[in-house]
Amino acid sequence: MNTSLFTPVRLGQLELPNRIAMAPLTRMRAHPHTHAPTVLQADYYAQRASAGLIVAEATAISPDGFGWANTPGLWSREQINGWRRVTDAVHDAGGRIIAQLWHTGAISHPELLDGALPLSASNVNVQHESVTPGGRKPTVAPRPMALDEIFRTVDDYARAARNAIEAGFDGVQILANYLYLIAQFLNRATNHRTDSYGGGIENRARFLFEVVEAVLEELDPSLVGVKISPMHEGGPFAANDETLPMTEYAIRELDGYGLSHLLLMGNTTDFTGTPLEPLAGDGMFRHFRPLFRGTLIANVDMDADRANRLIEAGLADMVAFGRPFIANPDLVERLATGAPLEAVDWTTVYATGPHGYTDYPTLERV
Numbered sequence: 001m002n003t004s005l006f007t008p009v010r011l012g013q014l015e016l017p018n019r020i021a022m023a024p025l026t027r028m029r030a031h032p033h034t035h036a037p038t039v040l041q042a043d044y045y046a047q048r049a050s051a052g053l054i055v056a057e058a059t060a061i062s063p064d065g066f067g068w069a070n071t072p073g074l075w076s077r078e079q080i081n082g083w084r085r086v087t088d089a090v091h092d093a094g095g096r097i098i099a100q101l102w103h104t105g106a107i108s109h110p111e112l113l114d115g116a117l118p119l120s121a122s123n124v125n126v127q128h129e130s131v132t133p134g135g136r137k138p139t140v141a142p143r144p145m146a147l148d149e150i151f152r153t154v155d156d157y158a159r160a161a162r163n164a165i166e167a168g169f170d171g172v173q174i175l176a177n178y179l180y181l182i183a184q185f186l187n188r189a190t191n192h193r194t195d196s197y198g199g200g201i202e203n204r205a206r207f208l209f210e211v212v213e214a215v216l217e218e219l220d221p222s223l224v225g226v227k228i229s230p231m232h233e234g235g236p237f238a239a240n241d242e243t244l245p246m247t248e249y250a251i252r253e254l255d256g257y258g259l260s261h262l263l264l265m266g267n268t269t270d271f272t273g274t275p276l277e278p279l280a281g282d283g284m285f286r287h288f289r290p291l292f293r294g295t296l297i298a299n300v301d302m303d304a305d306r307a308n309r310l311i312e313a314g315l316a317d318m319v320a321f322g323r324p325f326i327a328n329p330d331l332v333e334r335l336a337t338g339a340p341l342e343a344v345d346w347t348t349v350y351a352t353g354p355h356g357y358t359d360y361p362t363l364e365r366v
């Protein structure tokens with residue numbers, strides 16, 4: 001029990017009792033029309049309040065940025081009030097929770113946008129799936145953002161950050177990886193712009209840094225983190241020879257802002273034969289640790305042994321668990337005692353109602 005994972009750590013202004021973060025997990029339990037979190041979500045997060053830090057599920061910054069059915073937003077009064085109920089429940093249970101700011105860009109779909117085309121850096125179809133109220137549909141070619149739409153979107157991030165604090169969150173995390181808008185700007189294959197937001201690495205990263213700086217005009221850097229990592233996914237998000245240099249550049253620059261944390265994902269797909277091959281497994285953390293001096297949260301396929309090893313080696317300050325938190329609200333206690341973990345029921349991960357959401361047992365209830 002006296003291992004690194006269970007020693008306290010400071011994250012910005014927060015004192016965390018352990019080094020276990022709950023990774024952000026989309027669970028599709030928000031109100032389908034208002035996109036406000038529900039009472040059910042307050043219960044769900046409060047059940048997991050023993051995590052050193054909860055990173056709440058990805059949350060749309062604006063109606064334009066909304067792109068996944070039944071997920072929450074942070075632009076309206078109703079959403080702020082709904083989140084306030086969640087953050088109060090987590091704080092009452094002794095926890096800490098930050099919001100994850102999300103713009104889905106080309107992953108959205110006209111059915112989620114009152115018929116409008118999704119916005120992105122360019123008109124490249126990301127060849128993925130959109131999760132619409134009517135089920136999963138192939139993505140469409142998005143509409144390239146005009147300059148004024150880029151400026152407005154940067155402002156939307158700042159407003160969402162302000163709203164997050166008003167809703168009682170202990171900070172925010174900007175989602176800059178996966179297949180979403182910021183990553184669509186960073187990626188050469190989805191950004192064909194010829195203005196100052198496209199072209200070389202520095203131009204493609206401009207949107208990310210404008211977002212970070214706009215959020216920092218609202219919030220102290222000790223309240224702001226970023227989730228980023230080089231990824232290898234299908235279609236235009238296959239790793240190319242600029243994926244790694246782009247992420248290195250972004251992380252080096254992010255280091256200069258004094259942010260509260262960086263959430264760095266390890267590989268979720270096989271990197272063999274791609275330019276990211278040396279970053280497989282712990283390679284990701286070995287590679288990027290020297291580039292970021294702030295709190296680094298390592299993620300993907302963690303267990304207590306690996307987590308302790310990474311922390312003791314100085315390759316991470318904290319670790320984030322995603323899937324294990326779905327089925328184990330008391331994951332912290334289970335890791336501390338070596339108790340077995342419950343398995344996830346994947347049929348209820350993206351479903352409605354409490355089943356498979358708030359009814360997973362804790363150790364006392366098994």
Ligand SMILES: Cc1cc2nc3c(=O)[nH]c(=O)nc-3n(C[C@H](O)[C@H](O)[C@H](O)COP(=O)(O)O)c2cc1C
Nearest residue numbers: 023024025026057058299300301302320321322323
């Ligand atoms: C059901 C599910 C939903 C997820 N939703 C999000 C999300 O909203 N935002 C995000 O950044 N990552 C999301 N992820 C990725 C997780 O945060 C995490 O990075 C990933 O599951 C790897 O960690 P793990 O191996 O501990 O599960 C999701 C993953 C799963 C399985």
